Amino acid sequence: MAILKLHRHGAPPLALDRDRVLVGRDPACDVVIDDKSVSRRHAAIERRGSGFVVVDQGSANGSFVNGEQVSEAALYDGQELRLGMVPFRVEIESEVEGTILMSAGDLGAPATMMMPSQAAAPAAPAYAPPPPAYAPPPAAPPAYAPPPAAAPPPAYAAPAPAYAPPEPAQAPPPAPASPRDEAAALLGLSAHASPAEVKARLAEMSADLEMRVANARTPNLKATYQKNLDDVKRAAELLAPGMANVDAMDLPSVQPTVVPDEMDISIPAPVRAALVHLDESAPERSSGLPALSTTVLSFTIMILVAVCAYFSLSKGKITKEIRANAALPEYKLEEDNARKFAPMDTLEKAGALKNGTLKLCNKSGQNLQVLWLGAIYGQPDKDGNLQIKSYNSQFCPDEFKLTVPAGGQVPVRLQGSSELCTWDGQGLFASLILQHPQNPDRSVYVARPFHSSDACVEVGEGL
Amino acid sequence: MSQKSTEGAPRKKSGKFLGLTWGTWVALALLIPVSVMTFNLYRGWSALRGQRNAQVGTHNVLVERNRVLGKVFDNLQNKQFQICNKTADTVTVNWLAAAYHDGRQIRYFDSSRCRDWRPPVLVPGDARFPTLNSDQENCNWTNGDVVYYAMQYTRESEDAVNTINFVGHFKGYDRDCHNVQ
Secondary structure, eight states: OEEEEEEETTEEEEEEOSSEEEEESSTTSSEEOOOTTSOTTOEEEEEETTEEEEEEOSOSSOEEETTEEESEEEEOTTOEEEETTEEEEEEEEESSOOEEOOOGGGTTSOOOEEOHHHHHSOOOSSOOOOOOSOOOOSSSOOOOOOOOTTSOOOOTTSOOOSOOOOOTTOOOOOOOSSHHHHHHHHHTSOTTOOHHHHHHHHHHHHHHHHHHHHHOSSHHHHHHHHHHHHHHHHHHHHHSTTGGGSOGGGSTTTSOOOOHHHHOTTSOHHHHHHHHHOOTTSOOOOOSSOOHHHHHHHHHHHHHHHHHHHHHHHHHHHHHHHHHHHTSHHHHHHHHHHHHTHHHHHHHHTTTTSOEEOEEEEOSSSOEEEEEEEEEEEEEOTTSOEEEEEEEGGGOTTTOOEEEOTTOEEEOOBOOSSGGGOBOSEESEEEEEEEOSSOTTOEEEEEEEOTTOOOEEEEOTTO | OOOOOOTTOOOOOOOEETTEEHHHHHHHHHHHHHHHHHHHHHHHHHHHHHHHHHHHHHHHHHHHHHHHHHHHHHHOOOEEOOEEEOSSSEEEEEEEEEEEEOSSSEEEEEGGGOTTOOOOEEOTTOEEOOOBOOSSTTTOBOSOEESEEEEEEEEEOSSOEEEEEEEEEOOTTTOSSEEEO
16 A cells, blocks of 8 residues: 655654545644644545545645645645645655556556555555556566557557546456467557567657656655566567567667656756746846846946935025025125225235335435425234324424435434334335425425335435 | 746846846936936036135135224225315415325325416315316326325414425225314
8 A cells, every 4th residue: 555655844754544634733633733824624635546635625825736726636756745834745655566557648647556455455444445447467467557459559748637536437457368468468569569569669668667767766666667667578578579688778769858847856846847948048047136237327326316316405505505694694794894995905905005115215416305204104003903104204393304315315214202203114105395405495395105115215306 | 747837937038239138228328317417416516515615715704804904994095085174274285195096006196296286275164175187197186086195285374374294194984074273
């Protein structure tokens, strides 16, 4: 009898050896799975014939076989069964070596195993298995169930449905009369088939069985396939002596054709799906992220947009600040004062506020006596602010005496007894009244600005 | 086995143009206007910031400048000169010299060198804006502005004639007039 085992990662396998096992979260279930994604009565796993079927019991999160939600589905070795969010790997293990009973039309489809012991065993208490499709004779080698005699073997490309429950009412085929007939039946040929037909059939079946041997997941299954392969070869040898020695490697179909779907059925379904769709014309595998250039450009754009936002906000703020400053009273006052003081600014820039040194240069051939000297000069006060002051020799009649010799240059420096009569010659503007050398009753008037300059103030010209 | 599940299936083949994905092209197309916008915003922002800094800087300069010039302004200006006779005597301005700013430079006027000068005579209570319109060099003193000035005037009373020499600077708002008194 086959045993279905459910393997769960990190947990011991669950061996289901009963005809119906109820799986769920409820402690009353046969198999209790303590997971919130599993309903109280989630699914039932039933033995039907030689196979197993999972039947969803109206669970909330569903039952899945190889990633597909099912309400009822057959279970095969290596499939993934997921109840809610709890995954299992299905393993169907035969405890007794069985015979694979397959029709020619079943080639390429998952094998349906019929266990001889199952046919001979008494009915199970809970479930009465259907009568076996074929009961081999005790002494005969394992038989291969032939297709109906009238119908030729169906096309190889037409696979059988994934699960075909056996038909209990189907009558077993008549037993072969001789070993040759049995061999022919095993190969699905008539007893009088030509060697060429036997050869072709042998190649076809050998290729299929070789592949199954290569891909068998369990040692028992592998041994069963290998036994079947040997039986097929023996049957071919019986029908066409020497045929079994054919070099199977010469046959094109002998090389196991590894179809990704069958390569390793433990691979998760999405991965297998991706492998199946992968071909030369497929685009480069993508990690799911956009291209690096796109990412960099997008990031740059985001930064630029952020910078734009900063500039926009900052502009508004600065504009407000400028307007607020312009409206401040102190700003207006300073601007008004600047307009008022503009002439002073002009004078200062023209140097009219910077003292020069007064030096009198006599351009006449005679000595010239200065009768009166008046001067304007700038003097910073203790705060550094420019104060405009004046010197007037009229206020110092007894102390002022100044004569400019003929052709001479006289730096003016007046040292009086009082501050009023003292002047160091540093000034901005000078005015003089000189006595005419020839006519003492006449005066000569001279006035010059001499700011920012050490140049001579020329006197006596034309005298 | 049915393969209708799309989980884990390869992504739909995305097109490329000139070796770049459409996503890259779209990003590039967006990058250009965004860059232009950023640059324009930067220019505007930079100009505004310069304007604000200039405003603050100008204000600070004005404050300091006005502080200095305000002191000068209190006792020195370049304005039209007026003589007011506040005495009971006749005042004759024999000589008048002035340094003034004509808007471009400091110039000077010396009446002793101007043949067209006629000494102003101010009767008591009279006021006069001395000017001279002349084509002689340094004698075309039409606006009568004064920064520094010197003059000699005579004050003729019934019993004496006093000659006074004066030098001074124009104090605008507290001396709208040079008072002879």
